[in-house]
Amino acid sequence: MSTPPRRVTQRDIARMAGVSQATVSLVLNNRTDAEVRIAPETRDRVLRVIAETGYAADPVARRLASRFNRIIGVFTYEPAFPSGSRDFFHPFLLGIEEYAERFGCDLLLLTSAPVVDGRRRIFHQDNRLRLADGCILLGREIDGAELHRLNRDGYPYVAVGRRDDAGGPVPYVGADYASAVARLVEGALRRGHRRLTYVSMGTTAESSEDRLHGFRAAATTAESAGQMSALAGDADTTIDTLLADGTTVVFVEDFATAVALESAARRRGLTVPGDLSIVTLGDPTVPVPTDIAFTGFRIPREEMGRQSVEVLTGVIDGSAAGLQQRLLACELVEGITLGTPDPAVDRR
């Protein structure tokens, strides 16, 4: 209790081993360059003292002297440990932690970011970004200005989810929504659907755009391929609109919306997929209770988390090993909500 016993430093080790601090550092870092040579016996002596004292380098000083930390920052736009157990971001974090451990990295959760203008901000008065060698960004929408600044500062980072350029290419690990949606559309066309409608969330996030692009690209041979926003009205209004224009299959961006549409349709006495097929375009982002096995796709979230660690380490050491922009394939889910349109009914 009396004297807070000073920490063992390289200087202490040096004194004990009868060498200089520099030598200790050289031994520790296993420098075997032609430039710097240490006699094997000296090396052993130093190592022995290190072992005896249980010395471990101060990671702070190490980092200040411009070496790496083996720490990966994780910036989340929401709490990292959610209450809702079936949370959307959880699998990402699971994958991140798995690979961080594999790479021998610790994880710094930047949870202190204050909320400004309704959004958490990466950059604030005393952000702790620089403690980490680099940072993984997790959130549905990421502020373009902040990405710009990260790029400008040359700070190593990777976004989970595809991002448009922001003053330079943005390293990311995303899901290939475009192709997943396209494949679902093709499946619907094969089953004979000709009048398709896309129900969006009305956001401009890249993830939304990609889905819509996939839809448009694949729906060219359809008789009609409209688009509407789920925010325009409630589920019943939406159903009205869909029926009015003869839609036989609807592609719904948001999972909760799909659930709402399905139950609204059933309340109307419609059958799914008999009268209306419903395809969802992603995993639930909020817990939604439903027993329906929707047709759609699965976002490889855990794998995205893992690969984001890989990409980040590449960005950090500048090796750029492997692409710094990766799109992972989504797995199609054969549900029961995509059927064959009823040929007897021309609902146009």
Added chain:
Amino acid sequence: MSTPPRRVTQRDIARMAGVSQATVSLVLNNRTDAEVRIAPETRDRVLRVIAETGYAADPVARRLASRFNRIIGVFTYEPAFPSGSRDFFHPFLLGIEEYAERFGCDLLLLTSAPVVDGRRRIFHQDNRLRLADGCILLGREIDGAELHRLNRDGYPYVAVGRRDDAGGPVPYVGADYASAVARLVEGALRRGHRRLTYVSMGTTAESSEDRLHGFRAAATTAESAGQMSALAGDADTTIDTLLADGTTVVFVEDFATAVALESAARRRGLTVPGDLSIVTLGDPTVPVPTDIAFTGFRIPREEMGRQSVEVLTGVIDGSAAGLQQRLLACELVEGITLGTPDPAVDRR
């Protein structure tokens, strides 16, 4: 891409504002001591430059110069982001994150700790403990030697769960198992039970000891209060033993064991709690599917997480504000597995 643009430092700010680096530091830290005085206009000038440049202090240098970091380390003996969603440690982390955010602290998950002798080790060749101002220790069993070393080094930490002294008192936030178990025992006695048995897990962890102490202390007026280990045999063997010595109520340390005993009893044609009352002494540590509402208690895990942050910040700034050893009360759970012993049957 060309030149990695050097970071803005206090020296840059100083140059722009026409003052010294020391002045910038003083302004930043709002030093208004009698010792150090800065003219208001100078202060404003510096602050203006800081605002213009968007400067933020380098947390690494800050920490090296022996200030605080506002970073809380979290050492977990298992992955912090578990696959099993109903994981035992999750609520602790939830509480920890909530209060860390409230205190403006970031969270450093020490996940890189290597496994030695079947246990993760806090201290290893390049542990990053010192990056954080202090650390929260999370795990059922914590190595006494490591606690000793933390105490010896004067490193601020707090354990989640009561711990015996280790070369000094160990700061902790634990659950008051002893009194929770005692209250359950008293409830059983009130209902007329006279022959009680405690089924332990055979570990020497403090949490196990506390439960057992609570049992022994409260069971003094019982006719018989035995103890056995769940590890001695399978559930059927255990039931045999219980029946043989006329036990009417069993207190089971481990939740999964309680589930196994209940189903074993039912397979025998016994009713619970008619023929045998079962009380559990804690939340499931591994996911166990069951529909039975067991009588027992609930560990205030989320609150323990929160308070561990509080205690740690107290330990860090030496204020010792509030007790550094806290035991939180558990909430009793009225289940359906504790009944009245059948007076018609003397099962002795």
Added chain:
DNA sequence: CCGCCGAGCTAATACGTATTAGCATCTATG
């Protein structure tokens, strides 16, 4: 005119590591 004081700032240093230029010492070579 001297000494003193307070206000407002700066110079210097510490924190613990990594890196680099360069100093001895020794060996080989002409």
Added chain:
DNA sequence: CATAGATGCTAATACGTATTAGCTCGGCGG
């Protein structure tokens, strides 16, 4: 024997901040 080169190490410095001793300048009392 002078010199060149290799070998093995150290002195010095940088990283960016916090802290402290002390400097300057002006005013004021004696």
